[in-house]
Amino acid sequence: MGDIKKGLEGVVALDTSISFIDGLQGILKYRGIEVEHLAEMSYDAVSYLLINGILPDEQELTDYSSRLKNERFLHHNMADVLKICEFGIESLDLLRTAISCSAHFDTEKDIHSPEANINKAIRLVAKFPTMVAALERNRIGVEPIGPNNDLSHGANFLYMLTGRIPTDLEAEAIEKDFILSAEHELNPSTFSLRIAASTLSDLYSAIICGLCTLKGPLHGGARKGVMDMLDEVISPDNAENYIQDKISKKEKIMGFGHRVYKTYDPRAQVYKDIARRISLENGDTVWYDMAEKLEHIMYHEFIELRGKPIYPNVDFYSAVVYKYLDIPSELATSVFAIGRVSGWIAHCLEQYSDNRVIRPRANFV
Known part of the structure; x- marks a missing residue:
């Protein structure tokens, strides 16, 4: 049956108009627009772009934002669902259960128009932040907080999570996070949900398939891994010993390297800038200094000494941003999903529009 591409590496599976990646040049575009440019917009505008294929004009954006705000609130029975679904290490277990249950309250669940x-x-898109914030507040034993429709998508999430109105920079940081997390071509979770959509399963089922795939430590769970690594390093002074110990044991160093990018991940550059700015606003640069020290050591060890193109990926400085926003590591993958859901939906709609069931073959050995 020909050469086997383990992990489907380098295999082109389909055409898409949603995103473009050039891993050698470090380019990422959503619908033809560079992600660095999109990061200066609102998440609502980028969500609209991904789902509808074009940037909204002023009235379209106003209408879209209004619809999102009107849908932020959960069905009253969801409060009981969120309370009885305890979770331990990974909040994504509860989020996928919550999304599955919420589908039963949607009268259009099985309508495919x-x-x-x-x-x-x-x-x-509207309910993901409400669910994630509610499940975290339940976990720490405090009452969930309802949406504040005077706030943007990102600011409202931080408000529901912490109970306080975020600073302008905090709101900007989480908006950028949602935008940078929103889409990334045929990553594992997106490919898995396109397979589900190709069977003409409903949108909720496909999204849950994406959530289950995102949980893995080699995909969305990597962000939690970076946050845990920063806790292990403790101080910039320990960075050198930490890296050398990992190298000697041939263990993976979280937040570095990428299947597609052979240069600096363009998203990581944006995250690095916002991490630096928010560290200065907080008056505490330890997390940022630690990350920058780790990056410098990795650059020396792998690029200068070994000639291997291993750069920070999207998870590295995003983990630093989460540290400054007081987002616990157990919640990191679920927060990632808040941004990614718009891209997932775009891929489902694209699959539905020109469908053929995805069914590859295996080579029997």
Whole structure:
């Protein structure tokens, strides 16, 4: 049956108009627009772009934001669902259960018309932050806080999570995080949900498939891994010993390297800048200094000494941003999903629009 590409590395599986990656040049575009440019917009605008294919004009953005705000609130029975679903290490276990349950309260769940799918898309984008914030507050034993419709998508999430209005820079940081997390071509979670969508399963089922795949430590769970690594390093002074110990044991160093990028991940550059700015606003640069020290050591060890192109990936400085926003590591993958859901939906809609069931073959040995 020909050469086997383990992990489907380098295999082109389909055409898409949603995103473009040049791993050698460090380029990422959503719908033809560089991610660095999109990071200066609102998440609502980028969500609209991904799902509808074009940037909204002023009125379209106003209408879209209004629809999202109207759908932020959860069905009253969801409060009981969130309370009885305890979780231990990984909050994504609860989030996937919550999304599955919320589907039963959507009267359009099994209606597959384009209009119904857009309605479901808006509900999913709007409710993800509310669910993630509620499950975390339940975990720490305090009452969930309802949405504040005077706040943006990102600021509202931080408000529901912490109970206080975030600073302008904190709100900017989480908006950028959602935007930079929103889409990344055929990553494992996106490919898995496109397989689900190709069977003409409903939008909720496909999104849950994406959530299950995102949980893995080699995918979305890597962000939690970086946060845990920073806790292990403790101080910039320990960075050198930490890296050398990992290298001697041939263990993976979280937050470095990428299957696609052979240069600096363009998202990591944006995260690094916002991490630096928010560290200065906090008056505490330890997390940022530690990350920068780790980056310098890795550059020396792998690029200068070994000639291996191993650079920080999207998870590295995003973990630093999460540290400054007081997002616990157990919540990191779920927060990642808040941003990614718009890209996931775009891929489902694209799959539905020109569908052929995804069914590769295996080579029997």
